[in-house]
Amino acid sequence: MAVVEHVDVVIVGAGISGIGQGYHLQTRCPDRSYVILEGRAAIGGTWDLFRYPGIRSDSDMHTLGFSFHPWTDAKSIADGPSIRTYVEETAQTFGIDRHIRFGHHVKSAAWSTEEARWHVEATGADGAAVTFTCNFLCMCSGYYNYAKGHAPEFAGGDSFGGTIVHPQFWPADLDYAGKRVVVIGSGATAVTLVPEMAKQAAHVTMLQRSPTYVVSRPGEDKIANWLRTKLPSKTAYGVTRWKNVLFGMLFYRTARRKPERTKQRLLGMVREHLGPDYDIATHFTPRYNPWDQRMCLVPDADLFEAIKAKRADVATGTIERFTPAGILLASGEEIAADVIVTATGLEMQLMSDVRFSIDGDPVDLSKALQYKGMMYSDVPNLAYTFGYTNASWTLKADLVAKYVARLLNTMKKRGLRQVTPRIGDAAMEAEPFVDFSSGYIQRAAHILPKQGSRKPWKLNQNYALDVVSLKFGSVDDDMMFSNPASERTIAA
Known part of the structure; x- marks a missing residue:
């Protein structure tokens, strides 16, 4: 029988987003346990995967770097190996690396309302099936397929x-x-x-x-x-x-x-x-x-x-x-x-193609509306990280990580176990997730969620506005806190 391990939070991905999420969890929610599931054998995500000549960031490291761990190299536009070393050093400095399980590829996540838990099924480093349960799930796995790039067939x-x-x-x-x-x-x-x-x-x-x-x-x-x-x-x-x-x-x-x-x-x-x-x-x-x-x-x-x-x-x-x-x-x-x-581009992949379900019913995230650029309508206790198209990825990842900590602390304070974005507006119009004409976005339009016609369902694509919304804004905007903790749950 497969061993089931429980933690308060499961983070999927040990790249920049996952390491940042781990830091903010252990800093702002020190009483919560977490694990980072990484499908590859190393820290770094994008910066470990890509090894082509000259690989570098196209964002400056003062915004791509972590807010809590200053980038101190003279070069602002850094090469890939330097970024990978920086991410590894950050994880080691703050003890985040001790929470990482390498070679763990997540296949599915099933939410149980009765338990107020996600059941996360993965393939372990040895190829065997492993199961984790958690109260909150953070998808920090990026937005493209690591196993396959966009490669059109050319005649001849x-x-x-x-x-x-x-x-x-x-x-x-x-x-x-x-x-x-x-x-x-x-x-x-x-x-x-x-x-x-x-x-x-x-x-x-x-x-x-x-x-x-x-x-x-x-x-x-x-x-x-x-x-x-x-x-x-x-x-x-x-x-x-x-x-x-x-x-x-x-x-x-x-x-x-x-x-x-x-x-x-x-x-x-x-x-x-x-x-x-x-x-x-x-x-x-x-x-x-x-x-x-x-x-x-x-x-x-x-x-x-x-x-x-x-x-x-x-x-x-x-x-x-x-x-x-x-x-x-x-x-x-x-x-x-x-x-x-x-160099024909990336193949986008929504949340690593993980299969999601709620109380036994499959969830099609392409039919959902995004909430504050980090959650989905009617999907409980799940956050995802998707950076800006017009600025550094880490700026948004940092705000999402802090907001998740706010939600966790709010649920604990209120004695509730579930938080779910609810639209509650029949007149809400759906719009494309990203207003961008790039090929990789257009090719993936059918798998991406939509955004709404008003806030908090409409993306800002603006760091200053997101600071106001995610750092200082109310956590109750179109959000339902529910699922009271029973005495048995509290005792456990």
């Missing part, structure tokens, strides 16, 4: 005589030195790979179907580094964090209110890097407005420097098919290649 793929790789599954032994490389894509992964691979490859071509907004930013934050010499580390970190948050909010707001002006400014910055003779209209002018999709950040203009040095170039067009020697475009142009990298 079998005929190509070289090597084809997907960045999500980078071979550790891939040798591309002195070879011709084509990177298919124009997103964050592509603009990271191109300048890094160009350091060793004979030549690298970024082949895109359509352009993305690309913005250069210094790899180091001079103000942050100066503040650290004048103020205590935590104070300097907090000031820098809010500086960067407010600047990002201002830029986003300006871009949405004055898209044409912002567009011309962004293109003007690219022109300053590449010169007046470069064909910016073809290769760096998107067909959409700024922030209709996430922008690509390049630290210290590394992509532009590689292009200027003739070590890399950009080709814009539609792929007709792969050939034995490279890629044939619909225009008739053929790009020679020894290595093709398909």
Whole structure:
């Protein structure tokens, strides 16, 4: 018979979100037990999974870092290994690593109203089925499929005589030195790979179907580094964090209110890097407005420097098919290649495809409305972490973790065991979960929950507003606290 282990809170995922949730639980709810179930064999989530050349953040570490553990490196735009080390060191410093069960892949979660518990079924590191029960479940597993990237089939793929790789599954032994490389894509992964691979490859071509907004930013934050010499580390970190948050909010707001002006400014910055003779209209002018999709950040203009040095170039067009020697475009142009990298994006996965049920009835979360960007309508004692599309992921993860602690403490104070978001408004209209035209969002629209037409069912996508809502706002907004604890429960 399978062993059942009970804890107050189960956290799924030991990446940035899960480690942050663990910290806030043990700090704000020290009387509550918790376990972190991690399907992989290491801490770090995204930053442990991706190992392609040049892997780095496209958000500054003063906002991507934990609010409670200052990022102190000089580089603000950090590489993947440094971020992974930082997350591991954070978990070790605060003893969070002792709560992690590696190799535990969660398969299903069933809520029992009578018990006021989730029954979480997982596969253990040895492949055997294991069961955990908990009073509250926190899904911190990210938003994409770790086992599968988005990999469209290209005609003639079998005929190509070289090597084809997907960045999500980078071979550790891939040798591309002195070879011709084509990177298919124009997103964050592509603009990271191109300048890094160009350091060793004979030549690298970024082949895109359509352009993305690309913005250069210094790899180091001079103000942050100066503040650290004048103020205590935590104070300097907090000031820098809010500086960067407010600047990002201002830029986003300006871009949405004055898209044409912002567009011309962004293109003007690219022109300053590449010169007046470069064909910016073809290769760096998107067909959409700024922030209709996430922008690509390049630290210290590394992509532009590689292009200027003739070590890399950009080709814009539609792929007709792969050939034995490279890629044939619909225009008739053929790009020679020894290595093709398909940086074609992610495959979104809602809460790791865990099967949810309530009192025996399956739950389809795509039919639910999100609540405050962290819970679902009519689903009790469940929180999820989904970061901002226009700012650092950790900013939202931090607020969600603190809010979960508020809910737990409120339930304990009131002697209640269940908290459930309830709409209670027949006139509520459902809207898309994310107002974003990016391919990975559009491909997953059918599996994502919806948002409502009013708060607290409408996403803010604004850190300052979420601080007001989640840190200082009422926990009773469209929320039902129920399921009184019996004397037997209290005694147990």
